[in-house]
Amino acid sequence: MTVKFILSEYVDQAMAEAMYDQLEDHSFVGKIPVCKGVIAFGSTLKECQNELQSTLEDWILLGLKLRHRLPVIDNIDLNMG
Structure with a gap:
């Protein structure tokens, strides 16, 4: 049984x-x-890949906190309503 986490999957797809x-x-x-x-x-x-992933993660968290509309990536929608 594989457990998938939506936020991790979103980051991977992005x-x-x-x-x-x-x-x-x-x-x-x-x-x-x-x-x-x-x-x-x-x-x-x-180093660039690591920095990009860190920047992406911060961007997602800030976007969620501020309720910004995030892009739907590979049918993963993090937007609330």
Whole structure:
């Protein structure tokens, strides 16, 4: 029996939509286009991915607290009513 948590699944699906680019200084930038304003930087791709996930998690929690409309990702809707 597999237990799934909706918030974890939402984060996983959003991260699957992440886009990364290498900058001229060889650092990385990552963003999740469907999640407006979620962007992160890192000196390595792994660091950028970790920062992006942390930024996404903070963005979701703040959005829920302020009752902002969050995007539905892979049929996961975190919005209340």
